[in-house]
Amino acid sequence: MVLQIKNISKNFGGISALTDVSxxxxxxxxxxxIGPNGAGKTTMFNVITNVFGPTSGDILFAGETITGKKxxxxxxxxxxxxxxxxxxxxxxxxLDNVMVGGHCRSSSGVFRSVFxxxxxxxxxxxxxxxxxxxxxxxxxxxxxxxxxxNLSYGQQRRLEIARALASDPKLLLLDEPAAGMxxxxxxSLFGLIKKVQAKGITVLIIEHDMPLVMxxxxxxxxxxxxxxxxxxxxxxxxxxxxxxxxxxxxEEDEHSA
Amino acid sequence: xxxxxxxxxxxxxxxxxxxALGFTLVFGVLGIINMAxxxxxxxxxFIGVIMTSTLGLPIWVAFLAAIIVTAxxxxxxxxxxxxxxxxxxxxxxxxxxxxxxxxxILLENVSHHLFGAGNHPFxxxxxxxxxxxxxxxxxxxxxxxFVISILLMMAxxxxxxxxxxxxxxxxxxxxxxxxxxxxxxxxxIIVLTVVIASAMGGIAGILVGMAFNSVNPxxxxxxxxxxxxxxxLGGMGxxxxxxxxxxxxxxxxxxxxxYGDSGYRDAIAFIAIIIxxxxxxxxxxxxxxxxxxx
Amino acid sequence: MLGEFINPYYLQVASFILINIILGxxxxxxxxxxQLSLGSAxxxxxxxxxxxxxxxxxxxPIIAGIIAGxxxxxxxxxxxxxPSLRLQGVYLAIATLGFGEVIRVxxxxxxxxxxxxxxxxxxxxxxxxxxxxxRDSGFDPGVLGLKNNQFVFLTVFILLLIVNIFVxxxxxxxxxxxxxxxxxxxxxxxxxxEAMGINITxxxxxxxxxxxxxxxxxxxxxxxxxxxxxxADFAYHRAVEILIFAVFGGSEVIWGAIFGAAFMTTMPEVxxxxxxxxxMIYGLVLIVMMAFRPQGIIDAQxxxxxxxxxxPKRRVDHGSSNxxxx
Numbered sequence: 001m002v003l004q005i006k007n008i009s010k011n012f013g014g015i016s017a018l019t020d021v022s023x024x025x026x027x028x029x030x031x032x033x034i035g036p037n038g039a040g041k042t043t044m045f046n047v048i049t050n051v052f053g054p055t056s057g058d059i060l061f062a063g064e065t066i067t068g069k070k071x072x073x074x075x076x077x078x079x080x081x082x083x084x085x086x087x088x089x090x091x092x093x094x095l096d097n098v099m100v101g102g103h104c105r106s107s108s109g110v111f112r113s114v115f116x117x118x119x120x121x122x123x124x125x126x127x128x129x130x131x132x133x134x135x136x137x138x139x140x141x142x143x144x145x146x147x148x149x150n151l152s153y154g155q156q157r158r159l160e161i162a163r164a165l166a167s168d169p170k171l172l173l174l175d176e177p178a179a180g181m182x183x184x185x186x187x188s189l190f191g192l193i194k195k196v197q198a199k200g201i202t203v204l205i206i207e208h209d210m211p212l213v214m215x216x217x218x219x220x221x222x223x224x225x226x227x228x229x230x231x232x233x234x235x236x237x238x239x240x241x242x243x244x245x246x247x248x249x250x251e252e253d254e255h256s257a
Numbered sequence: 258x259x260x261x262x263x264x265x266x267x268x269x270x271x272x273x274x275x276x277a278l279g280f281t282l283v284f285g286v287l288g289i290i291n292m293a294x295x296x297x298x299x300x301x302x303f304i305g306v307i308m309t310s311t312l313g314l315p316i317w318v319a320f321l322a323a324i325i326v327t328a329x330x331x332x333x334x335x336x337x338x339x340x341x342x343x344x345x346x347x348x349x350x351x352x353x354x355x356x357x358x359x360x361x362i363l364l365e366n367v368s369h370h371l372f373g374a375g376n377h378p379f380x381x382x383x384x385x386x387x388x389x390x391x392x393x394x395x396x397x398x399x400x401x402x403f404v405i406s407i408l409l410m411m412a413x414x415x416x417x418x419x420x421x422x423x424x425x426x427x428x429x430x431x432x433x434x435x436x437x438x439x440x441x442x443x444x445x446i447i448v449l450t451v452v453i454a455s456a457m458g459g460i461a462g463i464l465v466g467m468a469f470n471s472v473n474p475x476x477x478x479x480x481x482x483x484x485x486x487x488x489x490l491g492g493m494g495x496x497x498x499x500x501x502x503x504x505x506x507x508x509x510x511x512x513x514x515x516y517g518d519s520g521y522r523d524a525i526a527f528i529a530i531i532i533x534x535x536x537x538x539x540x541x542x543x544x545x546x547x548x549x550x551x
Numbered sequence: 552m553l554g555e556f557i558n559p560y561y562l563q564v565a566s567f568i569l570i571n572i573i574l575g576x577x578x579x580x581x582x583x584x585x586q587l588s589l590g591s592a593x594x595x596x597x598x599x600x601x602x603x604x605x606x607x608x609x610x611x612p613i614i615a616g617i618i619a620g621x622x623x624x625x626x627x628x629x630x631x632x633x634p635s636l637r638l639q640g641v642y643l644a645i646a647t648l649g650f651g652e653v654i655r656v657x658x659x660x661x662x663x664x665x666x667x668x669x670x671x672x673x674x675x676x677x678x679x680x681x682x683x684x685x686r687d688s689g690f691d692p693g694v695l696g697l698k699n700n701q702f703v704f705l706t707v708f709i710l711l712l713i714v715n716i717f718v719x720x721x722x723x724x725x726x727x728x729x730x731x732x733x734x735x736x737x738x739x740x741x742x743x744x745e746a747m748g749i750n751i752t753x754x755x756x757x758x759x760x761x762x763x764x765x766x767x768x769x770x771x772x773x774x775x776x777x778x779x780x781x782x783a784d785f786a787y788h789r790a791v792e793i794l795i796f797a798v799f800g801g802s803e804v805i806w807g808a809i810f811g812a813a814f815m816t817t818m819p820e821v822x823x824x825x826x827x828x829x830x831m832i833y834g835l836v837l838i839v840m841m842a843f844r845p846q847g848i849i850d851a852q853x854x855x856x857x858x859x860x861x862x863p864k865r866r867v868d869h870g871s872s873n874x875x876x877x
Contacts, residue, residue: 049746075748087743089736091851100736104748106729110757113728114721120728127729167748290641341842351587352841354641355798359837362791366830478787482652485645520660527649527656534646535634 001063002027002171002202003048003079008057010043010226017043018054018226025171025219030193030203032217032234034210036246039223041206042084045173048204049074049081062170076104080164081173084206086156090149094140094159097148098131101166134162138192154185161192165201172196174205178212186212214238222246260393262515263508268399268468270507271406275461276480277487277499278413279454285430285494286450289353293334295481296364297455301327301462302472303368306377309466316381316467323459331455334360335448361481368474376473379466402464409460410500417496426450430494479523486526489533557697562704566776568816569711570769573718575796575808577765580722582802583731584758585738587644590631591766591793593651594624596658596785598767599774600665603674606775613675617771624767625760632759636752651790658782670781677710677775678703707776714772718765722805734758766793788830795833798840801847810849 003025010018018040025031033041047054050071058067066074080101089097106127112120135141138158143151148159157177164172174193178186186209193203193216207213213220214234222229222237224246230237237243276298283291301323308319338356386397417423428436429446437443461480466472487506491498506529510522574591581588602620605611611619631650635643658665665671682692682703692702725731733754736744745751774780792815800811815833819826840847 051742051746070750071745072748072750075746080748081746083743083746087740087746089739089743091739092732092735096732096735100732100744100749101747103729103733103736108729110725110730113730114724116724124728163747290645338838338842349845350640351644352845354644355794356838356841358791358794359834359841361834362788362830362837363834366828366834370828370831482649486649489642489645521656524653524656524660527653530649531646531653534638534642 001025002029002061003204004058004060005044005048006058006060008044008047008054008059010040010047010052011055016226018047018223020057021223021226021228022057023221023228023231025202025204027202028197028200029218030197030205030216032213032220033204033206033223034208034213034220034237035223035229038225040226041223042175043226044223045081045175045206048173049079072104075167075169078168078170079173080167080169080171082157082160082164082175082177084175084179086153086160088148088156088160088163090147092148093145094135094148094151095128095131095144097159098134098162098166099127101134101163102127102130103167105166105168131162131166134165137165137195138162139188153180154182157181158189158192165196169201171202171204174203174207176206176208178207178209190216262511264393264395264399265515266508266511267504268402268507269511270504271403272461272464272468272503273483273487273507274500274503275406275409275457275464276484277491277503278410278496279457279461280484280488281491281494281496281499282426282450282454282457284488285496286426287339287353287447289339289350289357290485290493291334291451291454292354292357292481293338293360293364294454294458294484295479296361296368296477297327297330297334298458298462298465298480299472299474299477300330300364300368301459302379302466302476303372303377303462303474304459305463305466306372306379306472310378310380316463319466320460320463323463324456327459327462328452328456330364331452331458332448334455335451339451361477365474365477368477372474374474376471378471379469381467381470384467384470398467402468405460405464409457413457414496422446422449482530483523483526486530486533489530557701557705559701559704562701562708564817564820566704566708566711568813569708569715570773570776571793571796571812571816572715572809573765573769573772574793575800575812576718576722576805577762577769578793578797579802579805579808580765581758581762582797583726583738584734584755585741586635586755586759587640588647588759588762589644589790589794590647590650591762592785592787592790593647593654594628594763594766595770595773595789595793596651596654596780596782597627598624598770599780599785600658600671600770601767602771603671603774603780604664606675607671607673613677613680613775616675617768617775620771620774621764621768624770625764628760628763628767629756632756632763633752635759636755648787648790651785652787655782655786658785665782668782670779670783671774672779674774674778674780676703676778677772678707681706681710711772711776719805719809726805730754730757791830791833791837795836798847799836801849801853803846803850804854806854807847807849811847 001024005021005023008018008021009016021044033044035041046052048059050066050069053068058065060066061077061079064077066077089100092100106123108120108123132141132144135144138161140155140159140162148156151159161174161177178189181189190212193205197203205217217234219231219233220237221231222243229246230240230243232240276294280291280294283289283294304323304326305319308314308322309316334357338360339353342352342356381398383397388395388397417427425436425441426446426449428439428441429443433443462472465476483506487502488499490505491502506526509525513519513525514522574595577591577594578588598620601623602616605619606613606616631647635646638646659668682699692699695702697705733744733749736747736749737751737754741751770785796811796815797808798811799815800809801807819829825832
């Protein structure tokens, strides 16, 4: 088991964003986290990466408790994410954004960087090489010198994924990567995520695009009002009466939005 | 003796409280720290000097003149240093701070050229009138300062909570967009806020003149930083906190001068700023906001 | 003869420019990680007083004093920088301003050590010391066609120039590296940087401390160039002056700080008549810059324009060749 979510609850003042949620993710899976808006999905991501800690409960990553560990440490351990609202480094180039992703896999400090030791030069070369490979993977290598805030929405989303992959994660957290994408882009995204899985990376994905979710995911957890509603394979979820009721009406709104 | 020191402390504290109120009003409504507030206060004090010492006019004229001049300064501050920054895309939240630093330096230098450096005596007709209660001497000036401060604070509190304009100001402070959507003329309120805050600074300036019988151009910076210390102590945007903080600072400073090393008096405020921000970024009375710390 | 070209007055102004460049860079460095520190004047004072007192009271060689000054400032920078992490934007600026004032008040009041408001005079002067050393080993500046004082000023200038070149080189190298990328990412989006595995505590304190070291270094240099310091040299006015170098010249790029320091130091000399109103102009500059061009005169676009005109051969192996944020 790569990730174990154990009885996670999160309260904000009087509001329960998550209540006693538990599930496990197996290595190599593409695991879907779905639910109507406000169900607590991004909150779960934030708890996993310790943007804030849970009110109660634990999270284990590869058997080790990571609850309460500093966010950058969690990334070092092998979990990396993208953001629902896209948080690229706006004035940095495409290439630099991805190279920043590789920060925790490199170690040159001030001295080595200023005096350009052999170690540092090799490391920079490697970082750059790796970044270029990832940009090829997401098909952005042609615009590697473009300033990232000038990219189109779909390009920015792909860039965020490349940046997250640069940290060499064992577990990749994707927060609505298909949002705002058209059919062609969504198809590409599907292929990309499959490629990521083929590299042995486990994927946890929040998504509203149901066809994509059902096609992509090995297993799915459904959240509603912060509580776990159902867990299972895509077929099981699609036939789950409670899930259908929770989504009734809201799924149509998703697609027309 | 200690009672007299307490009275001194309360007198000083109430002046500080008024200055702090000016800061807190502007922060509450505009969300910015007005670094020029101290200089506006100092300007008010100097207007008082001109009115009383140079022109020999009674003190109430000094008050009026200071209020008018500082209100105008406040208006110009808002119009030329703050308004251009509002509604601009991608303006960092540091820009208004830097802009008001610019105004503070400008005002300080202008006053330097207008009024000259060094101490200027502040004459007022009743400086020597005092009362004896038991073994304690209380000066009329101290009573006046205290009374005026209290009245000002009460008037402000009343105005904020009971009048339409005051409520509009509070609404704007809570949420500018919503207030504007609900029909509040936020632009007017913003101008009004800065003008009132500056006028209060002017009043405080006269009070300081009355309390110490002299003013000097360095007062501006010193008061500015102390005002900052107070609102950080009391919580940014918190009216009661500003009043309480002002009194606390006034008392601490007086006691340190009386019983400790007076040279370090000014350092108290600054050390307080640093320590409080480190321990409790939202101040003693403040609400935790995302801006107040991580 | 050389002596005809060297005007001690110009050299002195140039030396001030060089010291101010280091100060401007000290604000730039902390700003490059997203932190505005107004404490440069305080750290400058610490560097100056530390070096002055050590060289006068303990006969330390000037260079040791300067290094000590920079180090003490740096240590204080770490001590202030760590708790300051909790403060965002405006609050950090104010806390550092308060810090600068506390330092100044201590300088004024700790009379037994610092001689209070009177200040410390007869601080060993770098130029004169070097001159003395060379003269003792038989050198006569007349050989170069220089009068004694010309030589002294020239020595100071050359020394400061070398120091400047080193500092600028250091910062440029640091910017185009993993460290520079970390700073920039923290500045642009702290939460995202943290999520990408960057230890923001470490890097923010690092940037803050580098700023403190630079300010302290500049302060120590100042002490040994002016030969006299007093608490008034490191007051609020100084902090604002340093702020202007960055705000006017350009707060986002190294060349901005350099340009700002050079311009602001030269202007009062060139336009003598405005020197009386210099702080009024500073105030206006701040107000106007914030309203019309908050990033300062020199920003990435201006630099690009310069680069395009020169068609340089760029080595592309350090990060992207299009680094707008540097």
